[in-house]
Amino acid sequence: AQKVTQAQTEISVVEKEDVTLDCVYETRDTTYYLFWYKQPPSGELVFLIRRNSFDEQNEISGRYSWNFQKSTSSFNFTITASQVVDSAVYFCALSEASSGAGSYQLTFGKGTKLSVIP
Amino acid sequence: DSGVTQTPKHLITATGQRVTLRCSPRSGDLSVYWYQQSLDQGLQFLIHYYNGEERAKGNILERFSAQQFPDLHSELNLSSLELGDSALYFCASSGANTDTQYFGPGTRLTVL
Numbered sequence: 001a002q003k004v005t006q007a008q009t010e011i012s013v014v015e016k017e018d019v020t021l022d023c024v025y026e027t028r029d030t031t032y033y034l035f036w037y038k039q040p041p042s043g044e045l046v047f048l049i050r051r052n053s054f055d056e057q058n059e060i061s062g063r064y065s066w067n068f069q070k071s072t073s074s075f076n077f078t079i080t081a082s083q084v085v086d087s088a089v090y091f092c093a094l095s096e097a098s099s100g101a102g103s104y105q106l107t108f109g110k111g112t113k114l115s116v117i118p
Numbered sequence: 119d120s121g122v123t124q125t126p127k128h129l130i131t132a133t134g135q136r137v138t139l140r141c142s143p144r145s146g147d148l149s150v151y152w153y154q155q156s157l158d159q160g161l162q163f164l165i166h167y168y169n170g171e172e173r174a175k176g177n178i179l180e181r182f183s184a185q186q187f188p189d190l191h192s193e194l195n196l197s198s199l200e201l202g203d204s205a206l207y208f209c210a211s212s213g214a215n216t217d218t219q220y221f222g223p224g225t226r227l228t229v230l
Contacts (some may be wrong), residue, residue: 042119044167045221060213084165095217103174105151105215108161 002027004094006109012076013082014117021077021112023092029053031097034075035106040088051075082116089113121145122211129230143190143211149173150192151219152184156205165177167192181187188205199229200228 003026013019025034028088049059051068059066059092089111095104111114121144131137143150152164163176167186178184181199182200186192196203208225210219 030204035218043206043226044223045210047218047220048220067209102168102221103165103166104165104212105174105176106153106161106219110160112185118124 002029002032002094002096002107003113004092004107004109006090006092006112009110009114010113010115012115012117015084016081018078018080019114020081020091021079021114023075023077023109025073025092025094027073027094027096029075029096030043033095033097033104035093035095036075036077037091037093037108038088039111042098045091048077079114082114084116084118086114087114120222122220123225124207124210124222124225126225127223128226128228130230131199132230133199135197135199135200135229138201139194139196139207139209139227141211141222143192143208143209144213144220147203147211147213147220149191149212149214149219150186150190151210152178152192152193152194153208153210153221155203155208156202157222162179164194196227198203201229203227204229217229 005024032053034051038046069078072078091111092109123142135196164178166174184194206224208224210221212219
């Protein structure tokens with residue numbers, strides 16, 4: 001069965017520091033998809049990025065970057081020059097192509113709560 | 119704003135009662151997924167509907183049911199409520215041939 005582990009429960013950094021959030025996943029599928037979502041204090045879940053299992057190219061979007069390594073089953077998320085607005089809970093999630101009937105339900109990690117201190 | 123709407127935003131009710139949560143997907147999206155977020159269980163998949171048909175079930179209790187209507191909005195019905203059902207309930211939608219899900223703002227259910 002699929003599993004997502006976010007070992008860091010809480011992280012605190014001072015504004016402008018870089019921070020990396022770890023995500024390790026388990027799956028038997030060769031085709032799968034990885035996601036990061038952000039949940040700010042207001043509670044909504046905001047989609048950040050999607051990666052498929054065949055695309056190991058790292059991605060950068062502004063201050064955000066993602067490192068996908070199949071060899072270590074990891075999909076880590078780095079925020080460069082953190083800001084107070086980055087304070088949120090960040091979730092890593094996995095969906096498998098073999099879930100069946102065209103369903104891509106997400107398996108979430110427990111989340112990492114990031115606090116950026118001014 | 120993801121384009122997914124959920125009503126109500128907050129719901130307070132008593133044990134044993136029944137409630138209905140409503141979700142409208144993004145325009146053009148055929149899939150609606152329901153998730154429950156609780157402190158002890160985290161975010162868990164409940165059920166998936168595609169164009170009116172149930173496609174997958176997760177950890178959904180027998181007291182819970184859902185449906186998707188011809189206009190593609192979906193409702194999650196929770197009955198015989200227990201204190202442990204207190205949680206944040208999200209729906210998410212995705213388009214045809216895509217697996218990226220966009221989440222609504224959630225409905226916070228409190229069972230007293």
